[in-house]
Amino acid sequence: MRDKTIYTLGISGTLLLLYNLHTILMVLPDEAAQGTIGKMLLIHAPAAIAGMTLYFVAVAYSIMFLKTKNFAYDSAAVAVIEVAQVFTLINLVTGSIWGHIIWGIWWTWDARLTRQFMCFMLYLGYLLMRPALNEATQRATISAFVAIFAAADIPLVWLAIRVHDARTQHPGPVLETGTLDPAWRIPFLISWIAFMLIGSALAMVRVRQENARREIDSLRRELHAI
Amino acid sequence: MKQGLLSALFIARKDLRTEFRTKEALNASVSFALVVLVLFSFAFDLGRDEFYDISGGLLWLVYVFAGALIVNRSFIREVPNDCLDVLIASPMPAWSLFLGKVIASFVLLMIVELVSLPVYGLLNNIHWVDSFWPHLGLMILATWGITITGVAFSAVTVNVRLRELMLPVLHYPMLIPLLIGAMQISTALLKGDGGDLSADLRLVVVFDAMFSALSLYLIEFILVG
């Protein structure tokens, strides 16, 4: 049952992504001002949104763990955060390539770039800390605490960036400014859906690993107790 | 509630008393701050006006590095002899133990900051005296934010392997919004140009309020396993 869900999600996400890449690369005309590289938007922005969505899903799981002490929520939280990190990284890397071609530089301490980078660093701390905790209950509790702190920090990072928006080079987000060409809206949405499907499949595999790890740990303790 | 606040003061007084006796964290933190100050003057070979432009940023870097040494000690102090167990078993609530530790770290970090501010001004030829009182207000607000998050992470990392390394990895990224606000205000105050600082100030205050509430509420989950 579980296997089937994972395969279904993963395969449908991959097919959707391949179809969408075909549309983006072969069907859609080049972007008027930037040429072919402008199409990067359709991968770059949905990845950022997918990452953000998953960070907030993760904090919901973390709160649920603290409330119920059910380890399924802890496994889900760490799995989702790892996948979110991957999407944030995709966003940063694609943005960097894009920036290199259009701006002529790989990186600038621009508001939105900084914001994404900070989110990445916040959750990197979370992922680095987990292996340093031996006992599963303690690891889950402390991780939930850190995840809640990190999520609470994200709006403040946005606020801080907004206050000092003066030296921004990055164009306004297409969803806020509403400047996205109607023909591009569907591929944009499909990218996001495909990312979420693949992300869910990856997260489910990771949840399984995490559960297995906890079970092994408890069996080892059982063995020592005998 | 009243008993909880009183217990927090007992804890703060205990922490300060032991710290003033050994001066472990204070000495390390002050001397570290001074070294960083000297290094800055080698790292940046700038004219006086240019230095003013980055003065606030550098000042808060000194403070936050010094702060790491202070908050790191906060819960580690309870590790020898399992003192933390005795405190948790006592009738005081977890938030009151936590608050006491935050107050102690706050006082210690304020001392380090107040010692390094004149030295910073002296070494880099920065006028800090005129803007001292508003600057003190800012230092109180931002230092509270640094210590309340720092002590929360000190409680979190007390049982973690390599805790001295984990604490800054967790703590510094979280402090970025607070530091952005504090650095901007400090620079403006030291340069003496007014400008509209209300947005930055709001950032610092919101940070303080949000993380004070969150950590006081959640700390029980961490301390009572």
Next chain:
Amino acid sequence: MSAIAADGVWKYFGDYPALRGATLEAPPGACVALLGRNGAGKTTLLRILANLSRPSKGEVTVFGESARDEKVRAKIGYLGHGIGVYDDLSAYENLILFGQLMNVPDTKAAAEAALERVGLTRVRDGFAREFSRGMRQRLAVARAFLHNPEILLLDEPFTSLDDRAIAVLHELLRDALSKGATIVMSTHQIREAMELATQVALLERGKIVHSGPRTDEMLGDPGWLYRKYEEKPK
């Protein structure tokens, strides 16, 4: 009503249940010796009774009230593996601090009296870090008994104590029992514990498998209880 009772307490570490529905009742004035092998869950159970850890399932009550109540905690004295005193405070300052935290009405008098009881009055202003091992242990005992707790929870109290500290602890425990206090102690030192115990509970893989009054049989042959449970077919 029990002075302190654990009712069907489970504690998980990850997926591993360290306690599997442990039920233990200590009537007022009893001295319960909690026996069991390494890893049976003695420390886990005592930590839950002392409110240092929360049960995953089940409940702990103190005189019928929930143990999570902050006022209830002032009735409990806890002596764990660590001595729980600060090395950089003097003996007197240590006791004053814990007196304040325990809501003792007259902390100064209580601290002086506690120092007197464990024979540390002469060194009241010495720092704990300057003390010998035995003196530190006596200070820990003074700390645990400072607020005249109605319930004493002791985790392996006789392990690694020197002779004088054992004598002091014995005397204080006897004194507390005579005043009606309730004691729960986990122990390996069966001989010392059996002299004081009125009740014996055996913890085996997270469950209380035997609980009852201490019999003379146990006093004469400390290994009796263990053997009885080993012989039982699984």
